[in-house]
Amino acid sequence: MKATGNPPLIETKNLIKHYGDKIAVNNVSFEVYGGEIFGFLGPNGAGKTTTIKMIIGLLQPTAGTVKVAGYDVQLQPLLAKAASGYVPDTPNLYPKLSGRELLRFVGDLYALDHNRIERRIDELLNLFDLYQAGDDPIDSYSHGMQQKTVLAAALMHDPRVLVLDEPTVGLDPRSARMIKDILRQMADRGAAVFLSTHILEIAERMCDRIGIINTGELIAVGTMDELRSLGKGETSLEDIFLSLTGGAEYAEIAEVLR
Amino acid sequence: MTDAALGNAQAAGNLWHYVGKLLRLRWVIFYSGFRRAKLRGKISTIVLGLLVLGGLAFAFTLSLLLLRLLRSPGLEQFIGDTRLLIAGVPVLVVSAAFVGILMTSFGVLLQALYLAGDMDFLLSAPVPLRAIFIAKLLQAILPNFGLILLFGLPVLYGLGASEGYNVLYYPLVLLVLAVLALAAAGLASLLVMAVVRVLPARRVAEVLGFFVAILSFICSQSGQFVRYSDLSHDQATRAFTLLTRLNSPWSPLAWAGRSLVDIGEGFWLSGLGLLLLTLVLTGGVFALSLATAERLYYSGWARVQISTRKKKAIYTRRSATAQNRELTVAVSRAVPSALRAIVIKDFLMLRRDIRNM
Numbered sequence: 001m002k003a004t005g006n007p008p009l010i011e012t013k014n015l016i017k018h019y020g021d022k023i024a025v026n027n028v029s030f031e032v033y034g035g036e037i038f039g040f041l042g043p044n045g046a047g048k049t050t051t052i053k054m055i056i057g058l059l060q061p062t063a064g065t066v067k068v069a070g071y072d073v074q075l076q077p078l079l080a081k082a083a084s085g086y087v088p089d090t091p092n093l094y095p096k097l098s099g100r101e102l103l104r105f106v107g108d109l110y111a112l113d114h115n116r117i118e119r120r121i122d123e124l125l126n127l128f129d130l131y132q133a134g135d136d137p138i139d140s141y142s143h144g145m146q147q148k149t150v151l152a153a154a155l156m157h158d159p160r161v162l163v164l165d166e167p168t169v170g171l172d173p174r175s176a177r178m179i180k181d182i183l184r185q186m187a188d189r190g191a192a193v194f195l196s197t198h199i200l201e202i203a204e205r206m207c208d209r210i211g212i213i214n215t216g217e218l219i220a221v222g223t224m225d226e227l228r229s230l231g232k233g234e235t236s237l238e239d240i241f242l243s244l245t246g247g248a249e250y251a252e253i254a255e256v257l258r
Numbered sequence: 259m260t261d262a263a264l265g266n267a268q269a270a271g272n273l274w275h276y277v278g279k280l281l282r283l284r285w286v287i288f289y290s291g292f293r294r295a296k297l298r299g300k301i302s303t304i305v306l307g308l309l310v311l312g313g314l315a316f317a318f319t320l321s322l323l324l325l326r327l328l329r330s331p332g333l334e335q336f337i338g339d340t341r342l343l344i345a346g347v348p349v350l351v352v353s354a355a356f357v358g359i360l361m362t363s364f365g366v367l368l369q370a371l372y373l374a375g376d377m378d379f380l381l382s383a384p385v386p387l388r389a390i391f392i393a394k395l396l397q398a399i400l401p402n403f404g405l406i407l408l409f410g411l412p413v414l415y416g417l418g419a420s421e422g423y424n425v426l427y428y429p430l431v432l433l434v435l436a437v438l439a440l441a442a443a444g445l446a447s448l449l450v451m452a453v454v455r456v457l458p459a460r461r462v463a464e465v466l467g468f469f470v471a472i473l474s475f476i477c478s479q480s481g482q483f484v485r486y487s488d489l490s491h492d493q494a495t496r497a498f499t500l501l502t503r504l505n506s507p508w509s510p511l512a513w514a515g516r517s518l519v520d521i522g523e524g525f526w527l528s529g530l531g532l533l534l535l536t537l538v539l540t541g542g543v544f545a546l547s548l549a550t551a552e553r554l555y556y557s558g559w560a561r562v563q564i565s566t567r568k569k570k571a572i573y574t575r576r577s578a579t580a581q582n583r584e585l586t587v588a589v590s591r592a593v594p595s596a597l598r599a600i601v602i603k604d605f606l607m608l609r610r611d612i613r614n615m
Binding site for chain 1: 276279283286287290291294374375376378379381382383384385386387556557558559562
């Protein structure tokens, strides 16, 4: 248990995923506690999405265990999924449904009662500024509105664990800020928020702890201060990230291109 | 989520309950699309519905004419004993249904499993994996199954009525067609996953669309050139013999059709035996396909592509580069670089498209 007293809501132990000879994720172990926002960083192809898919129960690990809200994702998948919400990087929704109909369908999937579904739909549509467009088909929504609809769908059952894959990609600053505020509120209410992002500034400002994955291995986990102590005197997350993932040599390439 | 809600999710976790929810979603999507469509779209949908009803009436008429033809003394003189041919009709219909659903559900399953993009959304919800796959398979076969029933049922029921088959024959026709459709959809799902491991799903969909269009064109045009009046006695006999060959005792598809005929004629032992064999075989194929598809999808292998191209040896590229250098220099002098770049880009894309076909 963490010092704050909150229990871990996501626990991965020695998580491994192989595709034949290719090792996508290698021996990854970490915990995310209730009340914290955990940022998951890594270069392209480092194993971020594979790890997320194993946490959310979309992929079976080759070895190791994942627990969400105390439930083993392999052994108790329905309970683990009922406790979590997932926001994928691309909002693939049902374009012919309206936002309201989609949320009603999600509420039905999560076995919420009818009155609660209708109340929750109104709350979420208001919260995400989608009330006016709630009865319009999703294919008429902008990218930002679709992204907000996906997030509303993930929050429909008030999950204890929220997993987001690149949640702010393609959003205008106002929508991005709104999502950041909502995630912070979720964490303040005791939920565990796990997000992957390429935007290091978001990770640095939003996340309580950060994990960095490279070539399938978790190479660093900790608060910003703990990560600074791992580096060679770097102070910004960008410098620490490049130093740990071996991307610092690109600065030399940039010099040559000048 | 509260513990009570978690309990609800768990308690409500029976398979068919969720299959029902997922299929209801398809209805909601259809109804929403219809409700929001422009007047022209609504009229088109209604006209399509009326055309389907017209097709049903046409299929009934056609089946009556066909049965009359099969029982006509003229045909008996022309091809000999027609009893074998009549007994082969159910085999022909169920075989056509199986092959038809296998082929048509390939495209629908490709769309449902890979291109619809809702798999991750559904798999991350507290819904049993099996319910999602069953819903996807049913979604793939239901429209095609409807079409098969549209054309197959009038023929099979007409046959039953004209031959005075047992009353049990009629519900069993539906059961046999349904289990064959499920087995065909199961096999199609495995085929889709195998193909998508080699080629990107979108490319497969494009190539499939191209081939279906070409095939439809060839079928529609070839009908214009056939002269049925020139059909000789020999050719007709050979064609009918070919149809009766489908009724081979070693063909699993024939077992299904023969079971219906035997039950209809009151040969209970052979009829029920063949029916049981059909149910076990199709049930086994469906269960195996479902379990394999789930496993492949969950383990991630269904979404991993394998490279079928071997890397060229380095020396080949080097020697080719040396040989082409002079030619490249000459071309670059004659053709502006922007034009050259566009032509090369188009050529590379064309080469890739042909290779992927």
